[in-house]
Amino acid sequence: MAQNNYLVEMKDIYKWFSGVCALNGVDFNVGYAEIVGLLGDNGAGKSTLIKILSGYHPPDSGKIFFEGKEQHFSSPREVRSLGIETIYQEAAMVHKMSIMRNIFMGRERGKVDMGFAKYLDIEQMERESMEALEDVNLRLRSPHAIVDELSGGQRQGVAIARAMYFKSKLVILDEPTNNLSVKESEKVLNFIKELKNQGISSIFISHNLYHVYPVVDRVVILSHGEKVGDFQKEETSLEEVTELMVKP
């Protein structure tokens, strides 16, 4: 019934880590083409929740629905093939590899399938990388530039371009604006808006409300493993959300 109104529904999720209750019966939904801000203090359980959604951890109890179907994720690979792409805090990219090799990591284009491996089609991957970057208005010299040499914002841009190019349905961003200057954060927010324009849902995790607020449609607040707030942006105010976040 209601399951069709949401791209993702997580119901009554529990997760314990050696005695610590990281998630204590959390319900969490994401609509179609919706940007959801997932907020909460350090240790609130944000990363744990999205690691469950991206197949990294199984939940100790609870149900997950994706596009209305119940899912039992067994690996990040499976989750990714469904169209859920996660961009982790500091781990979206392999910094010593080129932009092109990062974009196609795990989904390399091959000229010939030799059975044990594919012979890479480098020209095609070069072309497609530039296309993918143009889709998010990211202008970079060459697809062979090493990711290490990019700015933090550009790196997030490449990760988002990658998610968009491969037609993800949901992009999860874990603190994408961490350690970024105001200007760079601005860029990242624009990338996220571009996802919405393309009809892609996203979850934007942060403990900085001011980074999230300008772009989100809805905010969900976690505290000590429990959901303490879930508001459409128009139904709430910065003050109310701030108060919920700082409440012990």
Added chain:
Amino acid sequence: MSQTLNKLKRIFLLREISSFIMLFVVIMVFFAISPLFLSRQNVGVVLEIIPELGIVAIGITMLMISGEFDLSVGSVFAFTPIMMVLMINWGMHPILGITTALVMALGIGALNGFITLTFGIPSFITTLGGMMIWRGAVLLITGGWPPFFPPEINTHIIVGRIGIFRTSIFWYAAITIIIWFILERTDFGNWVFATGGNRVAARAMGIETNRVKLFNFMLCSMLAGFTGIIQAFRLRATIPSMGGGLEMEAIAATVIGGTALMGGVGTVIGTLVGSFLIRVIDNGLVMARAPSYWFRVFIGIATISAVILNTYVRERAKKMRC
């Protein structure tokens, strides 16, 4: 002008460049000391022994790029040909004996990988243990004596002579090209770099990093075993102490060639040059009539200077204006 400068910059940014420079300098120095160094005969001597380090180092390179170590290669280098010889002595057909021994080497690699990955312990520890276990096994089985080398084995396809060459150099070339191709031109190669460069990111992108590592453990061990067979065939003997210290030389060759100790970065070409550098220093010192003890000292110096040079040259190149 800026075009050439750019090209120059790109060359200096190459990881292998410092090892190339060092190899060139070392060859020139030895040539100056003893002109016989570049004689046909001496070049043949170097080419004869180089595969016995180079192939092992290539396996180490693959494994190290994916973020793991193998210290047991020297012991596997002895264990494999000794098992082969024993099995042939027991009446096994030589081809079957070689194959079974190689499968054993593969199995040792699989065991290294399995233990490292399931228990989540550093491969440094697993393979340090392996190094002692397999050397111990060799000594136990042989009682410390070289087993009888069956004269009926046809060693021709592995080490047969062609002019100044032995066929082992062609095996070396073929393995180098294949591994280079896998690393640089296939999706699996991309996974190897990604696994060593950032395991979390690789996993998030659906790469099965454990399988990548396991494959490399197995490959590394099998190449070490195969190289042991090459040496056994060349010497027509299997000595229980063979391959002692080889793991350190192979790691040195790899690191000299620009492969990062922590994984994610490295090239087959660099390792090729690193292996040559080590063997050339070895041979050059002999030609220069230096006492053989100098070898270790020089390899130590070469390893450290290559890495310093590498870091320094790259830093300078980055700052070059274009």
